[in-house]
Amino acid sequence: MTMRRARQITSSRLLPVLAAGLLCGVTAADELTTGKDSPLEVPAWLFPLNPPAPATAAAPAADAGRALRLPGATATFREAELNNLFFAPDWRPDSHLPMPAIVARGRAPQVFACGYCHSPTGQGRPENASLAGLTADYIVRQVADYRSGARRSAWHGPYSPTDKMAQVSQHVTDEELAAAAAYFAQQRLTSRAIVVERATVPQMKVVGFVWVAEPDGGEEPIAGRLLETAPDPVRHERRDDTMRYLAYAPPGSLQRGEAIARSGGEVTLACTSCHGEGLRGAGPVPPLAGRSPTYLLRQLVAFRNGARAGPGGQPMRPVVASLAIDQMVAVAAYAASLPP
Numbered sequence: 001m002t003m004r005r006a007r008q009i010t011s012s013r014l015l016p017v018l019a020a021g022l023l024c025g026v027t028a029a030d031e032l033t034t035g036k037d038s039p040l041e042v043p044a045w046l047f048p049l050n051p052p053a054p055a056t057a058a059a060p061a062a063d064a065g066r067a068l069r070l071p072g073a074t075a076t077f078r079e080a081e082l083n084n085l086f087f088a089p090d091w092r093p094d095s096h097l098p099m100p101a102i103v104a105r106g107r108a109p110q111v112f113a114c115g116y117c118h119s120p121t122g123q124g125r126p127e128n129a130s131l132a133g134l135t136a137d138y139i140v141r142q143v144a145d146y147r148s149g150a151r152r153s154a155w156h157g158p159y160s161p162t163d164k165m166a167q168v169s170q171h172v173t174d175e176e177l178a179a180a181a182a183y184f185a186q187q188r189l190t191s192r193a194i195v196v197e198r199a200t201v202p203q204m205k206v207v208g209f210v211w212v213a214e215p216d217g218g219e220e221p222i223a224g225r226l227l228e229t230a231p232d233p234v235r236h237e238r239r240d241d242t243m244r245y246l247a248y249a250p251p252g253s254l255q256r257g258e259a260i261a262r263s264g265g266e267v268t269l270a271c272t273s274c275h276g277e278g279l280r281g282a283g284p285v286p287p288l289a290g291r292s293p294t295y296l297l298r299q300l301v302a303f304r305n306g307a308r309a310g311p312g313g314q315p316m317r318p319v320v321a322s323l324a325i326d327q328m329v330a331v332a333a334y335a336a337s338l339p340p
């Protein structure tokens with residue numbers, strides 16, 4: 001990146017910080033002096049990792065070339081297409097505007113198709129992020145933060161989805177990014193997860209970076225976790241962006257989360273004061289309602305631990321400084337349960 005470009009990004013990103021600060025009666029200077037609490041331990045359940053691939057590669061299945069389908073979709077794809085990161089499987093072409101090339105195909109060898117991970121309609125999946133309903137300006141600024149390294153995964157080790165996002169940010173051109181941002185900003189978000197409170201949850205395994213209930217595994221205590229599961233692992237693996245995930249949260253989470261969101265719950269600032277009524281977003285401050293609770297919780301942890309430290313995120317530092325993980329779980333579950 002050239003010096004000139006670096007300066008432009010910095011100054012254009014200060015405006016939203018100031019705007020958000022003014023909106024909520026906090027100044028940028030206040031924010032920079034707070035947030036000094038000790039780092040949170042990142043819970044391992046928040047980053048379900050795929051089991052290691054078998055040492056000897058499995059022979060291709062005899063039916064690897066067969067046409068795969070989804071309920072209610074006329075398109076068909078083969079296994080190899082669903083594993084190609086330069087191809088966004090478009091099951092329902094009528095559900096969105098024509099995709100820009102960078103969204104549909106990316107640009108080999110470095111820029112994977114945005115729509116492969118974030119889906120053609122921008123609904124995203126629990127292991128990445130929804131982009132539908134964000135503003136184009138916010139999308140551009142976030143990719144700039146990945147590019148500069150100011151935004152990283154909250155997870156301490158390798159995490160392929162975010163590592164690939166970082167790779168994309170390094171190589172996407174400003175023109176390609178502008179086209180993708182304008183496109184996703186026009187898509188509408190649908191509620192990503194059904195949130196249910198449960199004292200016990202099924203035993204889980206991991207499929208494609210998300211939890212899946214073991215059919216005959218029995219139950220175990222939820223123990224403070226927020227577990228977002230794919231109710232149908234086949235639809236998850238085929239990248240069906242009309243499937244809603246099923247998120248388990250500890251009993252009482254939604255009520256506690258609502259109190260924090262609306263009033264700060266005596267521990268922090270009210271989320272609605274910046275994220276707007278119903279957490280549907282306000283100007284430069286992104287929407288939270290109806291988004292994946294896994295994604296939201298990862299971001300809260302990332303702000304708290306400094307893994308997400310871009311200039312636009314400074315207003316979030318005092319917000320998370322005093323939040324414990326169970327309070328973050330509660331407010332993420334509540335936000336996810338709201339209509340987008």
Ligand code: HEC
Nearest residue numbers: 112113114117127128129139142161162164165168172180
């Ligand atoms: C290999 C998968 C993958 C591809 C391809 C990909 N992303 Fe991402 N993206 C992710 C993941 C994972 C995250 C969330 C990372 C985190 O937790 O911070 C993310 C997050 C984002 C965010 C942040 C959203 C928010 O609400 O702050 C934006 C914006 C974004 N991606 C844009 C893009 C664009 C534009 C492209 C195409 C040029 C793209 N991504 C391609 C995986 C991907």
Ligand code: HEC
Nearest residue numbers: 020024269270271274285286296299312313315316319331
């Ligand atoms: C003082 C204003 C302010 C308050 C109060 C606030 N936020 Fe934020 N929040 C922001 C801004 C600004 C951003 C965008 C950060 C960026 O540009 O990187 C943000 C981003 C986020 C994100 C990341 C969204 C994304 O698309 O990646 C989450 C999650 C979040 N806030 C949750 C909360 C929760 C939960 C609360 C209440 C406990 C809260 N925020 C209170 C200003 C605020």
